[in-house]
Amino acid sequence: MPSDEDNMPDLDRLRRRLLREYRKRTPKSRAAFARAAKVMVDGGSHTMRLWPPYPFFVRSAEGPYVRDLDGNTYIDYWQGHYANILGHNPRPVLREMSACLRRGALHTGFEAERQIELAEELARGLGGKGAKVRFTTSGTLATMYAVMLAHGLTGRELVLKVGGGWHGASPYLLKGVKYRAGEGFEGRDSAGLLDDIVRRTLVTRFNDLDDLTRVVRAEGDRIACFIVEPFLGVGGFLAATKEYLETARALTAARGILLIFDEIISGYRFCPTGVQTLYGVRPDLTTFGKIIGGGHAVSAVVGTREVMEACERGHGGRGRVQFEGGTFSAHAEYMTAGLVMLRRLASGAATIYPRLAAAGERLRRGIERAFAEAGVPARTTGGGNAAVAGSSLFMVHFPREKDIAYDRPEDVHDDRRSNVALREDILKLALLVNGIDIVHGGGAVSAAHGEKEIGATLAAYGEAARLIKKHLG
Ligand SMILES: Cc1ncc(COP(=O)(O)O)c(C=O)c1O
Missing domain, CATH: 3.90.1150.10 (Aspartate Aminotransferase, domain 1)
Structure with missing residues (x-):
């Protein structure tokens, strides 16, 4: 039978x-x-x-x-x-981590020198001068803080992202990630999001110059930032065209919109810094994660001095963006692993x-x-x-x-x-x-x-x- x-x-x-x-x-x-x-x-x-x-x-x-x-x-x-x-x-990371543990460098909640060295490495990769860094512990948090910085600095309410772009599970960006028949990349990707936040996140088509131009022309004065992966990860391992990123840079600069490159996958994957250096396009903010932690929970937002000032103490009062990073931010052990990783990638590039x-x-x-x-x-x-x-x-x-x-x-x-x-x-x-x-x-x-x-x-x-x-x- x-x-x-x-x-x-x-x-x-x-x-x-x-x-x-x-x-x-x-x-x-x-x-x-x-x-x-x-x-x-x-x-x-x-x-x-x-x-x-x-x-x-x-x-x-x-x-x-x-x-x-x-x-x-x-x-x-x-x-x-x-x-x-x-x-x-990887051996170099293991060796240094073991030495670090033997020295009793397993501490958190204090400032330690290794974080300066790692911040210097990240800033140097992006051309150095004036770049400022703040660490946190996940890609999700890095993109969340980057968007908060953009809202805080511009006072605008809208966020623009691309369909298929995954930036972690931050409420600002849980839209237009999953493809659904009939809806495409337009839907919300989680329950529990406030309707207002979902409405304020706009989605444009990746690598589509016309669509980007149309959205920025129509809504430019209300858009705080455009966040995009220069090399789309989960969306399909697809590279942005140079023309797309150059146009994004020109359009956003003209309308006072912050350009954020999410390099959490692409950073240090193609060269010992962000792929933005290969494209020759500079965003206002860059998010790094994954590789930069040498296998540990490290992420970072790197931005121009003018933008990062929005979360500095000097900014003062209620105008300051509360970018705290978290209890385990810049943990000494993680910083050590990240530093060994970035140095190894630079020396062996x-x-x-x-x-x-x-x-x-x-x-x-x-x-x-x-x-x-x-x-x-x-x-x-x-x-x-x-x-x-x-x-x-x-x-x-x-x-x-x-x-x-x-x-x-x-x-x-x-x-x-x-x-x-x-x-x-x-x-x-x-x-x-x-x-x-x-x-x-x-x-x-x-x-x-x-x-x-x-x-x-x-x-x-x-x-x-x-x-x-x-x-x-
Ligand atoms: C481009 C990009 N941004 C952000 C994130 C979120 O990072 P995390 O998982 O560390 O929160 C990811 C994770 O895959 C990612 O690929």
Whole structure:
């Protein structure tokens, strides 16, 4: 007698099969998840980590690898939400952290010298003179404070962002992140937001000069800031065009709007500072996070002196923006890790970045080739453009139509254009059971990924491609 599974569309059958295999390999993670689900929201601590049916739970991590509770090893391209550009537990950071702990430098709540050095590194990268820095502990907080600064300084009520732009879960910016059929990137992305705040956040189309010009012409005098990732992360690993950022700079300057570049993913990923230096476009404020903490909770807002004055004591009274950073802001241990990381990236830039770029390119080309050979149409993003060329990021897409440009987040997230479930779910499982950990069909290469890991990854994509083809028919 045929089973239920035999009557399923083929991709569902493949999914079932992969789930069975994954469950078989990960009984301890399954038990850990069941235990976590009793006491923790959704059984964990971050939506992106809690993919179905349950994530593997990690016991240890080293370079490009993570090992789970069941002893499975994965080549990891998630790499700490893309923070670990040197891989997990990089030696220089570990060495310095151990020394720091032995010296008893594990303190918080005081000012210490390391934070000055890290601030100097960040400011120097952006061209130095006059830049001022304040640290906090997450990307979400950095973008929240940046927007508060803009509101405080301009006295204006509107915030402009791009559809598909993710800046963390700050109430100002939880709109236009998720793509929804019929609504596009216009909707609110969370309950619990005041209607007023949602109304005051405007969304424009990424890389669309006309739309940006239209919004700024119409609402310019009410807009406090335009916040944009010069290299869109979660939105699809898409580079802004140079013309787009130059126009954004000119339009915002002309209307007294602050331009904020969110470089929480792009910062230090392409060169040892923000990608704004590659574009040659200077914003008023920059947010950094992820890589700059050397694996720890560090983020920063870097701005021109005139803008950062809005949160300085001298600004005085009720006009001052209360940018406190938080209890663990500039924690001595975190500052140490961040400093080692940035110095290592600066001193090794001539070899690290070209190597990352070459590995990224090899993966993007190799994955496209693997799917083409299997007869499954697939495209990758992440390669950047003439302004930001060397990229270690990659995302895989399954176009439903032939001529999709993949230069807007709509191309990536609209299920009518790309088969989102195939990327997010089936491809993920197909690679997991072959020991490769990806997110959104790909991820970020680290400097610890070598020939061996890249080769094994391409082989696993090849196998996944053949499997998918078999079930697509
Ligand atoms: C561009 C960008 N901005 C802000 C954030 C939020 O950072 P965090 O998760 O540290 O709050 C993220 C996180 O992925 C991000 O990618």
